[in-house]
Amino acid sequence: MPKVVLKLGDDVSTDIIYPGRFMATVLPTETPQFAFADITEFNARLKKKEIPAGSIIVAGKNFGCGSSREQAASCLKGPELVVVAKHFARIFLQNSINLGFNTVICPDIEAEEGDELEINGNMLINLTREQSFEITPLPKARQAIIDAGGLIPYTRQLLLQAKK
Helix, strand or coil, rough: EEEEEEECCCCCCCHHHHHHHCCCCCCCHHHHHHHHCCCHHHHHHHHCCCCCCCCEEEEECCCCCCCCHHHHHHHHCCCEEEEEEECCCHHHHHHHHHHCCCCCCCCCCCCCCCCEEECCEEEEEEEECCEECCCCCCCHHHHHHHHHHCHHHHHHHHHHHHHH
16 A cells, blocks of 8 residues: 655745756656755655655645746656645646646645555545545546656557547
């Protein structure tokens, strides 16, 4: 069962997620090493691959505020993390969708590091605390892009379907 591996508050900027001093690194295969570089203990665990795929970061409102850097989403997609937040900054959310990165909008989420969470349809269940929270679903078109793996694979699918 996926566990919360990092809990953050409101207004987590892209500078915290992916510090600007690493902007010269843009390849999605290389960006994960700089995820939360200034939260050194968490970053070290990511680099050592001690955090399993599907692990969850829980945050408050306005996650991903600040700059429009795509690396803030790609560095989290690489280790296959899931971000559950009360609200996402508009540009971060769109970058995440375009990259096929799994984000979950859950306005009432309550969870702590170590809690086990389960996503079941439009509900997020905190198994540790025996609480359920409603998920705000993305519009179908945006969800289709995520399900396809991002905007490029989604567009490729549409083009192949149009050829038939």
